[in-house]
Amino acid sequence: AQTTRIAVTPGDGIGPEVVAEAVRCLETLRTKHELALEWTRFPWPSHAWHEDHGVSWPEDALEQLQQYDAILLGALGDPGPIDDNSRYLLSDSVSLAPLLDMRKGFDQWVCERPARLLPGARQYLKDDRAKDIDMLVIRENSEGEYVGQGGRLRPGKPDEVATQMEVFTRRATERIIRYGFEQARQRAGERIQEGRTRSFRTLDGRSCESQVCVITKRNALRYWGDMYTEVFEEISQEFPDVATHHELVDAACMKFVQSPWAFDVVVASNLQGDILTDLAAVLSGGMGVAPSCNLNPTNPDMPSMFEPTHGSAPDIAGQGIADPTAMLFTTARMLDWLGRKDPVLAKAGKELFDAVAADLAANGGEQRATRQIGEAIRERLQA
Amino acid sequence: AQTTRIAVTPGDGIGPEVVAEAVRCLETLRTKHELALEWTRFPWPSHAWHEDHGVSWPEDALEQLQQYDAILLGALGDPGPIDDNSRYLLSDSVSLAPLLDMRKGFDQWVCERPARLLPGARQYLKDDRAKDIDMLVIRENSEGEYVGQGGRLRPGKPDEVATQMEVFTRRATERIIRYGFEQARQRAGERIQEGRTRSFRTLDGRSCESQVCVITKRNALRYWGDMYTEVFEEISQEFPDVATHHELVDAACMKFVQSPWAFDVVVASNLQGDILTDLAAVLSGGMGVAPSCNLNPTNPDMPSMFEPTHGSAPDIAGQGIADPTAMLFTTARMLDWLGRKDPVLAKAGKELFDAVAADLAANGGEQRATRQIGEAIRERLQA
Ligand SMILES: CC(C)[C@H](C(=O)O)[C@@H](O)C(=O)O
Ligand SMILES: CC(C)[C@H](C(=O)O)[C@@H](O)C(=O)O
Numbered sequence: 001a002q003t004t005r006i007a008v009t010p011g012d013g014i015g016p017e018v019v020a021e022a023v024r025c026l027e028t029l030r031t032k033h034e035l036a037l038e039w040t041r042f043p044w045p046s047h048a049w050h051e052d053h054g055v056s057w058p059e060d061a062l063e064q065l066q067q068y069d070a071i072l073l074g075a076l077g078d079p080g081p082i083d084d085n086s087r088y089l090l091s092d093s094v095s096l097a098p099l100l101d102m103r104k105g106f107d108q109w110v111c112e113r114p115a116r117l118l119p120g121a122r123q124y125l126k127d128d129r130a131k132d133i134d135m136l137v138i139r140e141n142s143e144g145e146y147v148g149q150g151g152r153l154r155p156g157k158p159d160e161v162a163t164q165m166e167v168f169t170r171r172a173t174e175r176i177i178r179y180g181f182e183q184a185r186q187r188a189g190e191r192i193q194e195g196r197t198r199s200f201r202t203l204d205g206r207s208c209e210s211q212v213c214v215i216t217k218r219n220a221l222r223y224w225g226d227m228y229t230e231v232f233e234e235i236s237q238e239f240p241d242v243a244t245h246h247e248l249v250d251a252a253c254m255k256f257v258q259s260p261w262a263f264d265v266v267v268a269s270n271l272q273g274d275i276l277t278d279l280a281a282v283l284s285g286g287m288g289v290a291p292s293c294n295l296n297p298t299n300p301d302m303p304s305m306f307e308p309t310h311g312s313a314p315d316i317a318g319q320g321i322a323d324p325t326a327m328l329f330t331t332a333r334m335l336d337w338l339g340r341k342d343p344v345l346a347k348a349g350k351e352l353f354d355a356v357a358a359d360l361a362a363n364g365g366e367q368r369a370t371r372q373i374g375e376a377i378r379e380r381l382q383a
Numbered sequence: 384a385q386t387t388r389i390a391v392t393p394g395d396g397i398g399p400e401v402v403a404e405a406v407r408c409l410e411t412l413r414t415k416h417e418l419a420l421e422w423t424r425f426p427w428p429s430h431a432w433h434e435d436h437g438v439s440w441p442e443d444a445l446e447q448l449q450q451y452d453a454i455l456l457g458a459l460g461d462p463g464p465i466d467d468n469s470r471y472l473l474s475d476s477v478s479l480a481p482l483l484d485m486r487k488g489f490d491q492w493v494c495e496r497p498a499r500l501l502p503g504a505r506q507y508l509k510d511d512r513a514k515d516i517d518m519l520v521i522r523e524n525s526e527g528e529y530v531g532q533g534g535r536l537r538p539g540k541p542d543e544v545a546t547q548m549e550v551f552t553r554r555a556t557e558r559i560i561r562y563g564f565e566q567a568r569q570r571a572g573e574r575i576q577e578g579r580t581r582s583f584r585t586l587d588g589r590s591c592e593s594q595v596c597v598i599t600k601r602n603a604l605r606y607w608g609d610m611y612t613e614v615f616e617e618i619s620q621e622f623p624d625v626a627t628h629h630e631l632v633d634a635a636c637m638k639f640v641q642s643p644w645a646f647d648v649v650v651a652s653n654l655q656g657d658i659l660t661d662l663a664a665v666l667s668g669g670m671g672v673a674p675s676c677n678l679n680p681t682n683p684d685m686p687s688m689f690e691p692t693h694g695s696a697p698d699i700a701g702q703g704i705a706d707p708t709a710m711l712f713t714t715a716r717m718l719d720w721l722g723r724k725d726p727v728l729a730k731a732g733k734e735l736f737d738a739v740a741a742d743l744a745a746n747g748g749e750q751r752a753t754r755q756i757g758e759a760i761r762e763r764l765q766a
Contacts, residue, residue, distance in 0.1 A: 077602075096602045124640050126509045150549070150606045160553035162607040166533070170543035217654065219460075219479045223533045224545040250661040251694075253636065257507050257665045271600065275658060278633040282640045311634075 004338050004345060006039040007068040007303070012047045012095065013312025014322035015074025021324040021374030022072060022331040028381045029335075029348040036342065039072070045098035047078035056098050062105040069341075070334050071102065071305040074327065075312035099307075100148075103141050106302040108294035109172060110179055111139035112333075113277040113309060118357050120364025121285025125257065132261035133284045134198075136183055139273025140176045141294055144168055144224070146270040168224040168269070173231045177214065179297065180267035181239040184210040187264065188241075200243035200264060208243035212236070215268040215276065217249050224269070232267075253279055260284075281309050288323040289360065291330035293337065306334040320370050328356045328377060355380035387721050387728060389422040390451040390686070395430045395478065396695025397705035398457025404707040404757030405455065405714040411764045412718075412731040419725065422455070428481035430461035439481050445488040452724075453717050454485065454688040457710065458695035482690075483531075486524050489685040491677035492555060493562055494522035495716075496660040496692060501740050503747025504668025508640065515644035516667045517581075519566055522656025523559045524677055527551055527607070529653040551607035551652070556614045560597065562680065563650035564622040567593040570647065571624075583626035583647060591626035595619070598651040598659065600632050607652070615650075636662055643667075664692050671706040672743065674713035676720065689717040703753050711739045711760060738763040 008023060010016035023039065030037050042064075043049055044057035058064070065071055077095045102108065117123065117133045124130065150164035188210035191197055200211035214232045218225025229246065236244045247255060249272045255262065256279050268276050281290035287310035294305040308326035316322055332353035339346020355377045363376065391406060393399035406422065413420050425447075426432055427440035441447070448454055460478045485491065500506065500516045507513065533547035571593035574580055583594035597615045601608025612629065619627045630638060632655045638645065639662050651659050664673035670693035677688040691709035699705055715736035722729020738760045746759065 100603065124509055124512065126507055129507065146603050148605070152606050152610060155610070156613070158553060160610060162551045162553075162610045164549040164551075164604045164606050166547040166549065168545045168547075170541060170545075217657075220483065220529050220654070220657070221547050222531070223535050223547050227535060227538070227543060227545045230539070250657050253658055253662045254665040254670070257640075257662070258669075271603070274600075274603070274633050275636055279636045279640070279662070282637040286641075287637070 002342075003036045003038055004070075004342055005068045006037070006334070007065050007071045008039045008041045009045065009071060010041065010074040011045065011076045011312060012078040013075055013314045013317040015046075015076070015312055017317070017320060017322050017370050018308070018324040018327035019072070019074040021370060021377075022327050024374055025328060025331060025352060025378055025381065028378050029352065032381065033344055033348055035344060035348060037345065040068070045076060047095055050095065056095065061098070062101065065102070065303060066106070066301070068303050070303050070338055072331060072334055073099075073305055073307040075308065075310065077312045078314055100146065102305050103294050106296055106305070107142060107299060108296045108302070108305055109140070109142035109175065110293075110295040110297060111141040111273060111277075112183075112293040112295060113137045113139065113273075113280065113290065115277075115280035115284040115290070117284045118289070118360055120360035120362065121289050122365065123285075124283060125260070129258075130260060130283055133280075135260070135263040135266055135280060136187065137266045137268065137273060137277045137280050138176065138180050138183065139277060140172060140267070140269050141273075142270075143172050144270035166221070166224065168227060170227060170231060173224075173228055174235065175298075177212075177228075177232055177235050177267055178238075180212045180214075180265050181235060181242055184212050184242045184265040185239065198264065200245075202243045206243075208241055210241070211243040211245055211264040212239075213245040213247055213252075213263055213266045215247055215249050215252050215266060215272050217272070219248060228269075249275070252276060256280060256283060277309060287311075287326065289325050289329060291326060291333050293330070293333050295337065304334075304337060306330045306337075321367075322370050324370050324374055325356060325360060328352065328374075332356065351381060352377075385725075386419045386421055387453075387725055388451045389420070389717070390448050390454045391422045391424045392428065392448075392454060393424065393457040394428065394459045394695060395461045396458055396697045396700040398429075398459070398695055400700070400703060400705050400753050401691070401707040401710035402455070402457040404753060404760075405710050407757055408711060408714060408735060408761055408764065411761050412735065415764065416727055416731055418727060418731060420728065423451070428459060430478055433478065439478065444481070445484065448485070448686060449489070449684070451686050453686050453721055455714060455717055456482075456688055456690040458691065458693065460695045461697055483529065485688050486677050489677075489679055489688070490525060490682060491679045491685070491688055492523070492525035492558065493676075493678040493680060494524040494656060494660075495566075495676040495678060496520045496522065496656075496663065496673065498660075498663035498667040498673070500667045501672070501743055503743035503745065504672050505748065506668075508643070508666060512641075513643060513666055516663075518643070518646040518649055518663060519570065520649045520651065520656060520660045520663050521559065521563050521566065522660060523555060523650075523652050524656075525653075526555050527653035528655075549604070549607065551610060553610060553614060556607075556611055557618065558681075560595075560611075560615055560618050560650055561621075563595045563597075563648050564618060564625055567595050567625045567648040568622065581647065583628075585626045589626075591624060593624070594626040594628055594647040595622075596628040596630055596635075596646055596649045598630055598632050598635050598649060598655050600655070602631060611652075632658070635659060639663060639666060660692060670694075670709065672708050672712060674709060674716050676713070676716050678720065687717075687720060689713045689720075705753050707753050707757055708739060708743060711735065711757075715739065734764060735760075 290309035335349030673692035718732030
């Protein structure tokens with residue numbers, strides 16, 4: 001097979017520490033399966049690069065990264081030093097910009113964030129309510145609230161007005177909703193293969209093996225809410241085997257807590273998806289285990305980007321105590337994605353997932369060093 | 384004292400059922416304390432009025448309501464009948480519009496939603512994590528994401544574009560943030576009186592008895608995020624006794640689950656406040672207990688509006704099983720608010736709050752009819 005090439009961007013804070021474990025696991029898998037896989041480490045985007053160059057990454061960063069089949073990112077963001085008035089200086093919008101630039105530049109229009117409570121993961125909900133969480137939140141990743149249009153009129157003046165425009169296209173809405181239905185169908189297929197089933201009811205009382213729930217705030221944000229609703233209805237006709245559901249974003253937050261098991265695939269806008277995925281992550285074990293995949297499923301020339309949902313956690317950076325579990329689940333997802341072209345990579349991804357899950361089941365909740373967790377997982381891979 | 388007049392608008396679904404209990408409690412309190420209080424019931428806004436008149440309320444509805452000192456609202460919204468394709472017909476944006484029209488028309492620029500886990504209330508979080516929840520979420524209620532500006536270009540066509548504009552003014556930002564700080568100070572005073580204390584740390588390590596946490600998504604929605612941050616910093620200078628904190632809305636959702644006790648006063652934009660208040664409500668006992676106050680603290684000619692956070696729950700409407708607890712807490716809050724002019728009303732409000740809380744502590748979690756709960760609370764009021 002042709003060599004698959006990965007750009008590794010450790011980033012800031014705990015990023016380099018957890019990425020180091022991911023790279024070691026990749027080494028182990030490469031040796032074991034003679035994978036046609038190589039990777040290159042980049043010192044950017046990062047806060048350190050910003051300090052040296054006044055920008056987070058070189059001008060041709062996107063062109064360089066585009067040469068790779070995937071990007072494996074640690075974490076971005078560093079609040080910078082505290083000033084005399086005890087306030088943090090560096091704005092998040094500076095240090096995190098490359099994340100949004102990559103999503104936009106490579107048209108990674110799907111952000112996939114699975115939330116499944118695995119054995120050993122931390123539970124925050126009472127009565128084992130979280131036990132059956134098994135949802136896939138699909139976030140529209142290319143437009144909506146994140147288009148960055150708007151501005152500040154008369155900044156700092158008493159009559160200042162700040163605006164932010166939300167822009168939604170039917171084309172992007174159709175592709176994300178159709179993607180959601182396809183995933184629902186595929187998940188149902190996988191469940192049947194594994195001998196698990198779930199059942200969701202349609203409005204007219206039929207029972208389906210899968211469901212797509214679309215999120216809007218159409219009672220207040222009418223324009224795109226109505227468009228989402230219409231597109232959802234249209235596309236659902238192509239998938240009579242998938243039950244449909246709608247929730248307002250505020251009610252969805254509530255129901256994620258009250259009845260998380262009732263969700264299968266959830267499709268949400270960029271901002272609402274951002275909010276719901278953080279909530280889904282914490283309910284299914286916390287940031288320590290949540291992967292995030294920024295995918296371009298349509299253009300093979302554009303690399304997809306894989307990052308844990310967690311941030312750079314500057315408060316614990318450099319101490320060797322960050323949990324690499326989310327990073328390693330993310331790496332497994334990346335291998336699975338790359339396996340679409342080279343099936344042995346998918347196999348390696350499955351192995352990595354199983355090893356991380358087994359480690360979590362055996363030791364979840366124990367205080368262990370970053371390196372120690374990575375080591376334990378590598379031992380499982382070699383066994 | 385001058386008579387205080389309340390407009391009672393039961394609305395749709397379970398609204399009339401829970402409002403009936405509120406009115407009975409008001410009767411009891413009026414008799415007991417000879418309150419100078421009267422109320423008028425309105426058949427609108429409602430779905431029924433919409434069916435008869437093609438609109439949710441009369442043209443001069445706001446003028447009529449403006450004659451009152453407060454509005455006590457049950458719940459709005461009815462999905463309407465199901466069509467042949469088993470899809471609901473009436474759009475939420477039609478049936479709920481009066482809610483937003485009142486907030487706007489009477490410039491109810493504060494939406495106050497306290498979240499405190501009272502004894503007897505349902506806990507969803509493990510390890511008594513919710514036990515010490517005692518926060519006040521203050522939602523900006525007059526602008527932001529809810530200005531209703533935007534539209535659909537080429538509706539239904541493949542190249543459709545839907546836009547929604549977010550508009551934030553410095554003036555509204557200043558008033559809501561200052562209101563937040565004032566509430567924080569007042570809450571600290573009340574806690575000291577009651578012999579309870581809490582302690583929050585500032586960035587430079589000092590300890591304060593209260594805190595304001597401002598919410599933004601400034602790493603993605605930069606323009607108003609930056610303005611919010613600046614205004615927050617400026618106004619915080621006037622309140623050196625109040626610790627300051629900032630969270631991104633996604634992280635805030637996570638932390639509401641992980642460490643809800645760490646929040647005191649939370650100030651958020653219209654949409655982000657909408658989302659966070661639903662989450663805070665469910666974490667502190669659920670929709671069954673959560674009040675919501677839409678206040679105009681600056682213009683005494685404009686009535687404030689009081690509604691439970693829950694919706695009209697059409698699925699259980701008409702069965703007499705809706706829990707009136709949230710409605711009664713809301714009514715207590717209304718009396719407290721009206722007590723600013725007539726202190727005996729505040730006293731009645733406190734009595735109602737205590738009676739509802741005592742009932743919750745004694746019977747929370749039991750299946751009881753709407754009427755039965757109201758009756759039990761009225762007995763306590765009369766005792
Ligand atoms: C860092 C930030 C811009 C980003 C987002 O909002 O998309 C993050 O929260 C995420 O979820 O990946
Ligand atoms: C009904 C809806 C328009 C409303 C809102 O979003 O403000 C509701 O969710 C609320 O929180 O009061």
